[in-house]
Amino acid sequence: MELRVEIEKRLPDFTLEVAFRAGGTPLGILGASGAGKTMMLRVIAGLDAPSRGRIELNGRALFDSARRTNLPARSRRIGMVFQHYALFPHLTVRGNIGFGVPQVSGPALKNRVAAEIEQLHLAGLEDRYPHELSGGQQQRVALARALATDPAALLLDEPLSALDPHLRSQVERQLGETLARYSGPALFVSHNLEEVYRLCPELLVLSAGRVAAFGPKEEIFSRPPNLAVARLTGCKNFSRARRIDTNHIEALDWGVALRVNEAEPVAPARIAIRAHHIRFSEPGVSGAGVSNGANAANTFPCWIASRNETPFRTTLYLRLNAPPAGAGDYHLQAEIFKDRFSEMESWPQPWRVHLDPARVFLLPD
Amino acid sequence: MLATFDTAPLWISLKTSLVATALVLVTGLAAAQWRVRRRSRAWEVLDGLALLPLVLPPTVIGYILLLLFGREGPLGRLLLRAGVLIVFSWPATVIAAAVVAFPLMYLTARAAFEQLEPALLQAARTLGANEWQVFRRVALPLAWPGLAAGAVLAFARALGEFGATLMLAGNIPGRTQTIPVAIFFAIESGDNMRALAWVLIVVAISFAVLAAFGVWTRRQRAFLSRSLAGAMAGARPNAGGPAAAGIED
Numbered sequence: 001m002e003l004r005v006e007i008e009k010r011l012p013d014f015t016l017e018v019a020f021r022a023g024g025t026p027l028g029i030l031g032a033s034g035a036g037k038t039m040m041l042r043v044i045a046g047l048d049a050p051s052r053g054r055i056e057l058n059g060r061a062l063f064d065s066a067r068r069t070n071l072p073a074r075s076r077r078i079g080m081v082f083q084h085y086a087l088f089p090h091l092t093v094r095g096n097i098g099f100g101v102p103q104v105s106g107p108a109l110k111n112r113v114a115a116e117i118e119q120l121h122l123a124g125l126e127d128r129y130p131h132e133l134s135g136g137q138q139q140r141v142a143l144a145r146a147l148a149t150d151p152a153a154l155l156l157d158e159p160l161s162a163l164d165p166h167l168r169s170q171v172e173r174q175l176g177e178t179l180a181r182y183s184g185p186a187l188f189v190s191h192n193l194e195e196v197y198r199l200c201p202e203l204l205v206l207s208a209g210r211v212a213a214f215g216p217k218e219e220i221f222s223r224p225p226n227l228a229v230a231r232l233t234g235c236k237n238f239s240r241a242r243r244i245d246t247n248h249i250e251a252l253d254w255g256v257a258l259r260v261n262e263a264e265p266v267a268p269a270r271i272a273i274r275a276h277h278i279r280f281s282e283p284g285v286s287g288a289g290v291s292n293g294a295n296a297a298n299t300f301p302c303w304i305a306s307r308n309e310t311p312f313r314t315t316l317y318l319r320l321n322a323p324p325a326g327a328g329d330y331h332l333q334a335e336i337f338k339d340r341f342s343e344m345e346s347w348p349q350p351w352r353v354h355l356d357p358a359r360v361f362l363l364p365d
Numbered sequence: 366m367l368a369t370f371d372t373a374p375l376w377i378s379l380k381t382s383l384v385a386t387a388l389v390l391v392t393g394l395a396a397a398q399w400r401v402r403r404r405s406r407a408w409e410v411l412d413g414l415a416l417l418p419l420v421l422p423p424t425v426i427g428y429i430l431l432l433l434f435g436r437e438g439p440l441g442r443l444l445l446r447a448g449v450l451i452v453f454s455w456p457a458t459v460i461a462a463a464v465v466a467f468p469l470m471y472l473t474a475r476a477a478f479e480q481l482e483p484a485l486l487q488a489a490r491t492l493g494a495n496e497w498q499v500f501r502r503v504a505l506p507l508a509w510p511g512l513a514a515g516a517v518l519a520f521a522r523a524l525g526e527f528g529a530t531l532m533l534a535g536n537i538p539g540r541t542q543t544i545p546v547a548i549f550f551a552i553e554s555g556d557n558m559r560a561l562a563w564v565l566i567v568v569a570i571s572f573a574v575l576a577a578f579g580v581w582t583r584r585q586r587a588f589l590s591r592s593l594a595g596a597m598a599g600a601r602p603n604a605g606g607p608a609a610a611g612i613e614d
Contacts, residue, residue: 047487073490080491086484090506099502100492149492 003153003185007043007053007063016040016050016209022153022185028200028217029189030232036209037189038083041155044187045080046073057152057185079151083158085142087130093117093141094126100149116144120178135163136171143178154179154186160195168195175199193234197221205229227363230272236333237278241271241362249362254320254331259297259357268362275315277359278334280344281352298357301350305330314341318353370559373539374547375566377458381543382523385462389519393470394512398500401478419468423528426464430533434460457534458541462523469518477511478504510585517578521571 006019016036020027031037042048044055044062052065061069062076087096098113117123120140130138139159146154159175160168176199179186190196196203196217203220205213207228213220224230227238239253250257251271258271281299305324308315314337317330324330332353336344344351396415400408418426434441434451444451451457481504489499505512527545534541536550544563551560 045491047490073487074493074495076491077493078491080488082484082488084484086482086488088485088488088503088507099489100494145488145492 001184002056002058003044003187004054004056005040005044007040007050007055009039009043009048009050009053011036011039011209014209016043018204018206018209018211020204020211020214022187022202024183024185025202026179026186026188026200028196028203029187029206030193030196030203031191031206031212032232033191035206037191037206038157040206041080041157041187041189044153045078045155046071046076077149077152079146079149079154081139081142081146081154081156081159084162085130085138087138087141087145089130092127092129093122093133096130096141097122097144097148099145112148112150116148119147119181120144121174134167136167139163139171140174143175147178147182151184153184154182156186156188158190159188160190161192172198193232205232207232223361224272224363226365227270230361230363234274235272236275237331238270238272238363239331241268243267256298256300256320258355258360260360260362261357269365270363271360272363273332273355273360275333275335277356278318278332279354279356280334280336281354282344282347283350283352296354298355298360299352300355302332302353303350309338312338314338316341320353323350370562371538374542374544374563377455377539377541378524378543378545379570381455381458381462382520384459385466385523386516386520388459388463389466389470389523390512390516393467393474393515393519396471397474397478398504400475415471416468418465419472423465423526424532427461427529427532430457430461430464430529434533452533453535453537453541455534455540458530458543461529461533462526465526465529466519466523469522470515473515473518474508474512477508477515480511481507510582513578513582513585517574520574524567524570 001024003022005021007016009016013034014036016039018036018040029037029040039048043050046062049070050063050065053063054061054065055063057076057078061067062071062078063069088099091099094113094117097116098109101109101112117126120143122137122140122144125133125137125141130141133141139162143156143159156175160172163171172195179188179199188196188200201217202215203213203217204211205220205228212232213225213229220229221233224233224235230238239251242250242252244250244257247259247261248257249260249268249271260271283301300320302318302320303323305317305319306327307317313335316334316336317327318332318334319329320331334353400412431452432438434444434457436442436445436450436452441451449456451460485503485507486499489503494502525545526543527549530541530543531546531549536542536546538547542550544567548560548563548567551557551563
């Protein structure tokens, strides 16, 4: 069970150039919009041709520019779930799911379709048309239709992005079950990092058509290999960095010297910390609220330049070491739960901000 | 006078229009399918050629057809070798009607195919359908209301064809005399009652065809637009919002 991809495709704005392998576990493809995610899926599915390269599925060459192999989409045995599902509006749920399996006739076809209807909880909806279904049901029909052909690989292009937020978590859970049951390589494209993190053990981060990171998700999230990946995985705070000694880095943009746990020989280009890893303590109360209280390293006075609220969280924009000149004058962006913020709101400024040496990380250029 | 009313032009007109429409339906569909698969702008020259019969005076078309199918014409000579003389025969009425009706079918079919959601055709391909199956099982059913509209327009145009028909097929009662030709010669010979009778018949046929078509399309379109609108509503691009909010827990 292996999909090997090594392709190059010239696009108007950049060249898509990726190489990776996917096995039996879902591989999440993360990247900003326009990074080439959808194009990559289309090339693998055979809907667009790469400029050169090789695509191999279970040892079978689907595309090989050296040997002039280019199987048409219909012969690739790759199931695809399109972003807006692309259900056939003139066919019922049963007609849609059965579309790809006419080779099997009679009872065998019926069983195949019935099995997918059962698996994806679509019983009772067989005779409805796509427009009579909810978004979540449409998504399940699209998935069932792709799976009914017994594909050797499964490609999902933002399968959850078209759903209303209240449907997403439930549909996502069912999608997770389906992906767990599916044994072949599955590629899951998304720009929602939470979704990708929950559904896929392995990640491939695309940036301007190139692989910026590829590996187990925990590794990529905790130690992003470069600035693009740090940004795409949601990191908000970056500063240019200069090494002082083995364990100390000067954060040039923040105007502070920081202790770091890691001691890499190379000179780092940037130092970063995630917004939700920033901790606060009340002025004058030593160590309170700091997770590893004993260590007061990397603690600085800070002022709030401005703040932003979502239903459950507050984002604080912080100026270190001096009061801010205005709302836009800030160094760090911190994210905390609202109940924590309501505790802190009455503290006199400046607060003390703590940048845990275990949480700050260094990035090469 | 109307006691000797000869109904032959009616049957000739209907037969000619139906056969011409059938011909144009097949060739127009094929040409439109062929064309929508080609992106190069160079093909627009060919489009111009295909649409020429729509803008040229019917007499010009008739003359060109005469040049092509006459005894000395390239096609005429070829057919003559097979023992067929087109000029002043019934097939000539079909050829004339088909040529003037073709652009209407081609244009509407092309528009109908171009409006199809490309993802639907691509989805069919990933599900293992070959190009013929993609056409027959997806493109054709979805474009059908547009194609039917094209066929009705083509039929109406074929039914009304006069100039090119007269030049290529002549006015042979019982063989090539269609209703429009019959009307012209009735008026020429001062037989106004006969002309009026034919006018009423043509109006009645046209009206019946359009009315039947109207009822049928309303049903088809209502179904398809509901389906398409529904499919789109379930796939609002921004329903989830820009979800990469960056809160990673």
